[in-house]
Amino acid sequence: MRFEAITWERLGDLLADRLLDLKPDDGSPWPRVAFDGAPAARPGDLAARVSEALRVRGRSSLVVGTEGFLRPASLRFEYGHEDVEAYYDGWFDTAALWREVFGPLDPGGTGRILPDLWDPATDRATRTPYVQLPPGALLLAHGPLLLKHWFPFDLTVHVLLSQGALRRRTPEAEHWTLSAFERYGTDIDPAATADVVVRADDPRHPAWNG
Template identity: 80%
Template structure:
């Protein structure tokens, strides 16, 4: 795969322009976009940039992070605070994402989306109000390990770090999660599966293909 050097500004504009033309394959009026990547790759930063670029272009978008859909600590840490299997398959409440985010945005859905459900700091429900998305609004969902859940994305962006860069940029207290991303690479090959690949080993000089 050939990657082209680009600035974050040009990448943001290119993605925003592409999303303006995005039409869901299932006929839903709300395009759904994934920004996938390990926390150290900061996919949420790119999602926020693109959301703002869409707003400037007159197209509303809701940016949602999977960090707001963590399961309660009693479930995440049932097998210890550094259990790789739990992190890989049990930390994020995918059922709630289906129920509160993707379900309402299906064809014939209400467009009534819950932007977050659980506060990992207080370990309590956020009690955030629902957001009503007008037809044509986009969902920009960001987080790690997004592929493999059959989420109905209309376009996928994967922000990739090489194994060495991922290791260097992951904080010491989170290094235990690295085997989960090795497994993710082996099982889902997100770089090949994504519609758009962003290489972010040097945070100042990204490259992309898509």
């Protein structure tokens, strides 16, 4: 895979331009885009940058992070605070994401989605109001392990870190999650399956394969 050096600003602009012409294969009026990456890769920052670039171009979008759909602590930590299997398969409420985010954006859906459901800091429901997306508005979803759930994305972006960079940029208290991302790389291989890959080992100098 060949990568081209780019700035984050230029990358946001190029991705936004590409998304302007994105048409869902299933006929949905709302294109759905994934920004996948470990927390240390900060895929949400890229999603926010693309959202702003779309706004400048007159196109509506909504950024949704999967951290707003964590399951309650009693379920996440049922087998301990550092259980890798639970992190890999059980931390995120995928049923709620299907129900509150992706289902309403299906063809014939209402376009009325919930941006977040659960606040991990308070371990309570957020009570965030629903948002009505007009036809043509884009969903920009971001989070870790995002490509393993068969969500109906129309374009996928993976923010890639080498194992060394991932270890360096992950807080030591979260190093127990690293084996989950190693497994993700083996099971899903997002660097090979995503439509766009952004290499971010040096956060000041990204590169991409677009």
